[in-house]
Amino acid sequence: MNLDNFFQPKSIALIGASRDTTSLGFNLLNNLLKYGYAGKLYPVNPKAKTILNLICFSAVKEIKGIIDLAIIMVPAAIVKNVLIECGQKKIKAAIIISSGFKEMDATGAELEKELVMIAANYHMRLLGPNCLGLINPHLNLNASFAEGLPERGNISLISQSGAMAVAILDWAYQTKLGFSKIVSIGNKADLSEIELLEYLAQDKSTEVILLYLESIKDGRRFMEIASEISLRKPIIALKAGNSAASQQAILSHTGSLAGSLQTVETAFKQCGIIKANSIEDLFDYAKGFSLAPPLKNNRVAVITNAGGLGIVTTDALTETTLQLATLSTSTKSKLKEKLPASSSVNNPVDLVGDALTDRYDWALQQVLADKGVDGVMVILTSQTMTQEDQTAELIVKYVKQTKKPIFTCFMGGQDINSGRIILYQNNVPNFEFVTRMVKTVEQMYLYQSQKITVKFANIKYREKQIVHDQQQLPTIECEKLLIKHKLPVLKSELITDLGDLVKIKQWPIVMKIASTDIIHKKASNAVELNINTIEAARMSYQSIIHNVQKINPNADIDGVLYQPMMALGQEIIIGMKRDASFGPVMMFGMGGSLVEIFKDLSFAIAPVSKEQAMKMITRIRSFELIKDYDLSALADIIVRLANFSLSYNQISSIDLNPVMLYQKGAKIVDVRIML
Structure with a gap:
């Protein structure tokens, strides 16, 4: 890209440049001049002859030179006409600062679609x-x-919020942290986080990528790109919109839907993205990953002049x-x-409160030489005699x-502010609190030690239809579909009246209600086990119908299903829920009616390899209960169900609950498919 x-x-070309010092048009042009952008600038405003000593043009078409980039800052109603002029001028890139589009209302959304079509017609992004x-600090370019x-550095930021980008910039100035690129994507009518990630993947000056996202445009393509990049460059992401209230705020902010928190967390983990849970995390992780070399292992030493902070650490x-x-x-x-003698030479190494720079020097020299130490955390608090600046220079x-x-x-x-400034100026990662330092160091270790080994496969299956x-x-119908795709289903037969009981040839059996209105059959007393005779089957049939009609008089009942009675095993749930952006999200956990109480579940985005399926199985808290069972058979079901889900886009969710797990093999006992 x-x-x-x-x-x-x-x-x-700056279309909407202005002489009004309070306007965006003035301030953006002023930024380009003030920070030393060396390229040609063409302000466009039909009401001005010059702005900031630059000749002003009344329209884009009057500019005789080649224009690489147009920045549009005019009212939403006339952006369309301006964009057409840019296209006619053969400009291939445009930044639309103007608001008043899909973040406002349906009319704005339609106008935004028109802009995309105009741009596509002129091969413009x-x-x-x-x-x-x-x-772009490396070009002295502030086109915002x-x-x-900010200082030149190795971090690039993609932010869906302009205000968040400004906050990160302000923090960067204070900490002297350097950036490669900072880009605000707004409504992302055309370019989104995906195209920008593709660009930054090839950008030699970018080594760490930060994301602030409120929505993800194409989750599957995003995972495909991110899983490839994260093998070479850490991606740190803060995803907002985790509550119903924040999702509504996002809708009015950028006109985008936020998506499920669980799905996003699953996607991030699967493609190797480091998830920041707060703005502080985003700042801290950026600092650690951009400034420090990686930890080769997880053994850290702590040097401190405050015993209490050593204990907290x-x-x-x-x-x-x-x-x-x-x-x-x-x-x-x-x-x-x-x-x-009052010092502690164990780890943490406590230099005690009156430590001067010489003690830090001796401790660092010895600890860094120890082959059993992979990294060092140095803590300093200010006492009357503390030499903050000298100690900072020593650490540098x-x-x-x-x-x-x-x-x-x-x-x-x-x-100790002057000591911190010395650290910042020399690219030493310094943290406000020891807990935040520890959290960051762990994320750096996990990134190195748990790198994904398989790139996410955004497979396009030939779509099949369910009529x-x-x-x-x-x-x-559910059972027939799954059997067709070689999933191990225990087949059911339907009884619609008592006369059908003569069809039963094999005993014992299980009987359960056939009704799309009854989800939890056991909780509705709509399941009877270990039935051995026709008379018992007759009584069970009547009892099941009676119980369901009592609980839900309006339930639509197709009849009663029966299956061979299986030996008891471990009850498992395997499911799928389709996400609008990421596609099929696979679920695994301990099954039965208690699944919604304990919520001991793991997730993955389809497709799922056998290796990934095994990780889903071992990740649940209650894994010890099933570790001696046929886990390979379970993994096969997950893999096949994931592929099945990719083939039928009209399926919104699937529940296999329970799947009966044995020492050898597994059988799907009940299935529910929603379109």
Whole structure:
């Protein structure tokens, strides 16, 4: 994906440039000039001759030179005409800053669709509308209405919210953190996170990618691209819209649907994306991944001048996959040579409160030399005698000398601010609190140790159709479909009156209601087990009908189903729910009627490999209950059901509950398919 006309334009036309110093048109042009963009600038405004000492044009068509990028900042009603002029001028990239489109109402949504069609007609790509613009510090390019230009660095940010991008920029200025690209995608009428990820994957100056998303346009394509990138570059994502209230706010913000939190978390994990749960996480992870080398293993040492913070850090570490490194006897002996008797030479290494820079120097030298240490956390709190600046400079020296990552927490207020600035200026990751430092280091370790090994396969199956006029398929039809796709189903037979009982040839049997209105058959007293005679079957038939009519007098009853009575096994649930963006989301867990109470479930986006299915099985909390059963047979059902779900797009959900699991084999006992 070549988007160089956006990020490396040699010439820019600003349609809607203005002399009004409070307007977007003035401030955006001023940003381009103020921060040193070296390309050609063409302000367009029919009411002005010059703006900021640049000759102003009354229309795009009057500009004689080649224009790489158009930035449009005019009222929504006339954006369409401006875009047509840009197309006629053979401009291939346009940023639409203007709002008033699908985030407003249906009329705005229709207008936005027109813009996309116009752009496609002229082979033009669009960013926005309703966006902040973009920034490329490596080109001194601030093509946005955000103040400032961050340091040059290796982080790129894709943000669906302009305000969030501004907040991240402000934080970047304070911490001296460098960026490669910053882009606001707004309503993403054309370009979305997917095309931008494709571009950043090839961008040599981008090593870490941040995402702030409120919706995901094409979940399956997103996973395909992200799973490929995350093998080489960490992607850190904050996905907003996890509550009903926030989803409504997103709808009015960008006109997009947020999607299910569980589905998004599953997708992120499956394609190797590091999920940030808060803005603080996003900031902290960006800092750690962009500044520090990777952890080769999970053994960390802690050096501190505050024993209490050493304990807090230890507690935090015990809640993670990180380990407090065991220092060698030699390292401890060396530490004792120059540390006071009141110090602790175990891990955490407590230098005590009166520690000067020389103690930090000696401790860092010994701990970094220990082969059992993979990374070091250095904690400093300000005491009367603390040498904040000198200690910061010392840490900078060691960061440049060692291949092991060093993380710092200079904790406090104004007293240690100058030390923090030294760390920031020299690209040393410093954290406000030890808990946030520990959390970040763990994410860095997990990224290295649990990298995905299989790229997500966005398989396009030949779509098959189910001809049926009801929302829920009858059980017999469900079973026929699954058997056709080689899923191990225990077949049912339907009895519609007592005279049908003579059909039963094999005993014992199970009888259960045949009704699309009854979901939980056991809870409705609509299942009878271990029936051995026709007389018992007659009584069970009448009892089941009576119980259902009592619980739900309006239930539509097709009759009663019977199946051979199976030996008892472990009850499992395997299911699918179709997500509008990500497609079939597969579910696995302990089954029966208690599944909704305990919610001990794991998820994956289809298609699912045998290896992924086995991971779904082992991930549930109650795995110990089934570990000695035929897990391979279970995995086969998950894989086949996932492929089945990809073949029938009109199916909205599937419940196989229960699947009876045995020491050898597994059998689908009940099935529910919704269209």
